[in-house]
Amino acid sequence: MAQSPKSGRQRWRRRKAARPAEILDAALASFVERGFAATRLDEVARRAGVTKGTVYLYYRSKQALFRAVVEELVVPEVARAEREVRAFHGTSADLLRKLVHDWWRTVGLSRLRGIPKLMTAESGNFPDLARYFVTHVAQRARRVFAGVLRRGMRDGEFRRCNVEYAVRVLVAPLVFAAIWEGSLAKFDKPYRMQRYLDTHLDMFLNGLSVVPGKDGRR
Amino acid sequence: MAQSPKSGRQRWRRRKAARPAEILDAALASFVERGFAATRLDEVARRAGVTKGTVYLYYRSKQALFRAVVEELVVPEVARAEREVRAFHGTSADLLRKLVHDWWRTVGLSRLRGIPKLMTAESGNFPDLARYFVTHVAQRARRVFAGVLRRGMRDGEFRRCNVEYAVRVLVAPLVFAAIWEGSLAKFDKPYRMQRYLDTHLDMFLNGLSVVPGKDGRR
DNA sequence: CCAATAACTGACCCATCGGTCAGTAATCAA
DNA sequence: TTGATTACTGACCGATGGGTCAGTTATTGG
Numbered sequence: 001m002a003q004s005p006k007s008g009r010q011r012w013r014r015r016k017a018a019r020p021a022e023i024l025d026a027a028l029a030s031f032v033e034r035g036f037a038a039t040r041l042d043e044v045a046r047r048a049g050v051t052k053g054t055v056y057l058y059y060r061s062k063q064a065l066f067r068a069v070v071e072e073l074v075v076p077e078v079a080r081a082e083r084e085v086r087a088f089h090g091t092s093a094d095l096l097r098k099l100v101h102d103w104w105r106t107v108g109l110s111r112l113r114g115i116p117k118l119m120t121a122e123s124g125n126f127p128d129l130a131r132y133f134v135t136h137v138a139q140r141a142r143r144v145f146a147g148v149l150r151r152g153m154r155d156g157e158f159r160r161c162n163v164e165y166a167v168r169v170l171v172a173p174l175v176f177a178a179i180w181e182g183s184l185a186k187f188d189k190p191y192r193m194q195r196y197l198d199t200h201l202d203m204f205l206n207g208l209s210v211v212p213g214k215d216g217r218r
Numbered sequence: 219m220a221q222s223p224k225s226g227r228q229r230w231r232r233r234k235a236a237r238p239a240e241i242l243d244a245a246l247a248s249f250v251e252r253g254f255a256a257t258r259l260d261e262v263a264r265r266a267g268v269t270k271g272t273v274y275l276y277y278r279s280k281q282a283l284f285r286a287v288v289e290e291l292v293v294p295e296v297a298r299a300e301r302e303v304r305a306f307h308g309t310s311a312d313l314l315r316k317l318v319h320d321w322w323r324t325v326g327l328s329r330l331r332g333i334p335k336l337m338t339a340e341s342g343n344f345p346d347l348a349r350y351f352v353t354h355v356a357q358r359a360r361r362v363f364a365g366v367l368r369r370g371m372r373d374g375e376f377r378r379c380n381v382e383y384a385v386r387v388l389v390a391p392l393v394f395a396a397i398w399e400g401s402l403a404k405f406d407k408p409y410r411m412q413r414y415l416d417t418h419l420d421m422f423l424n425g426l427s428v429v430p431g432k433d434g435r436r
Numbered sequence: 437c438c439a440a441t442a443a444c445t446g447a448c449c450c451a452t453c454g455g456t457c458a459g460t461a462a463t464c465a466a
Numbered sequence: 467t468t469g470a471t472t473a474c475t476g477a478c479c480g481a482t483g484g485g486t487c488a489g490t491t492a493t494t495g496g
Contacts, residue, residue, distance in 0.1 A: 035340070036253075041483075042484095052446080053486080121338070179397065183348075188352050188357070199383040203384075207422065229475085231473090232461095
């Protein structure tokens with residue numbers, strides 16, 4: 001990122017190709033940490049190892065930077081999840097377990113953790129971006145989980161229920177965990193995420209199982 | 219709130235007693251809508267039917283106003299929930315159902331709906347207030363639900379499990395629903411909250427149910 | 437080595453907004 | 467009615483930070 005201004009060394013380099021990604025990373029980190037309004041573009045620039053002027057060479061405005069973060073960093077991750085599901089062979093319960101844990105690994109433990117918090121927090125100020133996020137990320141991600149639920153019902157592995165609502169109940173604790181971890185968790189009693197996810201999966205699969213008390217494995 | 223400046227009428231009234239509550243209501247609405255940083259004190263004042271100067275007669279700073287919102291409007295609601303639980307007689311499952319639906323009525327459908335979103339969004343900028351919220355609201359609210367779970371286990375109504383984690387899984391979809399409704403829901407496919415809550419309760423209580431023969435802990 | 441090019445800098449502009457306070461007018465006691 | 471009190475107003479200030487651009491310096495092609 002930033003280069004140390006050693007004596008006699010050049011003060012900066014031309015790195016046209018690398019700048020956009022570095023600026024996006026810096027912006028994501030700042031937005032997640034402080035929120036959009038409270039983020040200073042000077043800070044984004046500093047994090048990216050450039051000055052504010054350079055940020056404006058690549059993005060027209062602070063808002064354009066926000067949109068680019070979502071389009072370039074978040075949407076691709078959904079596409080990845082869709083591919084993973086298509087490639088999976090096994091029971092639907094196992095697929096659901098894998099999906100939940102993968103989700104936590106690629107969202108909960110990555111720089112993307114703060115995205116749900118950021119999007120819910122700023123939805124009032126940026127309705128266009130919010131709408132884009134709902135259709136291109138939230139609904140698309142729910143569809144991935146819904147597909148697994150339908151698969152399980154078709155195979156007689158899960159009992160029949162309204163997928164529309166079940167998927168919301170399934171996803172809510174995941175998204176909430178991401179929001180919590182990126183915000184208030186540091187002031188709360190620590191807890192183990194794996195166990196939280198397993199408890200949720202346990203309850204949920206139990207609730208979905210054809211015979212209560214038997215969730216298909218174990 | 220605001221009085222229309224009809225011709226010849228007086229321009230404003232002295233209403234010392236009513237001002238603080240009206241200002242708090244206005245601040246809550248604005249904070250929830252725009253976030254703390256993006257909220258203009260002129261707007262809060264306008265909503266409360268006063269001018270900015272008056273806000274500063276009752277609250278020392280924007281941040282003090284934020285803290286007052288939490289202390290005066292949110293914390294009392296938790297105390298109310300605690301009383302309700304103590305007064306209840308019936309099965310633990312019924313108590314849980316009542317608690318969940320009551321929670322939605324008094325939080326999800328009220329002006330307090332936006333509080334979880336607000337607190338998670340601003341936790342990075344106001345660590346002191348965040349800590350206060352976690353200990354005086356979040357943990358205390360979880361304790362209410364945890365009490366019901368323990369009650370059910372003691373009576374043999376629920377199977378034994380780790381309350382610490384079960385309560386988190388129980389509460390997450392509720393809090394998330396509040397966040398979602400106050401933010402991105404307006405861009406999403408509409409759905410019926412009652413059915414969402416019932417689906418969650420159904421899954422959760424099913425997961426907690428004592429199953430003949432398979433009653434053990436894990 | 438020397439232009440020519442353009443990536444990058446950083447000082448600057450100015451609208452915005454938190455916060456202040458001298459003045460004004462509603463209220464009340466006498 | 468009138469003077470004293472004080473709740474309230476609104477013009478103002480200073481700091482902040484998004485956005486601009488003339489100038490600087492790394493890079494490249496000849």
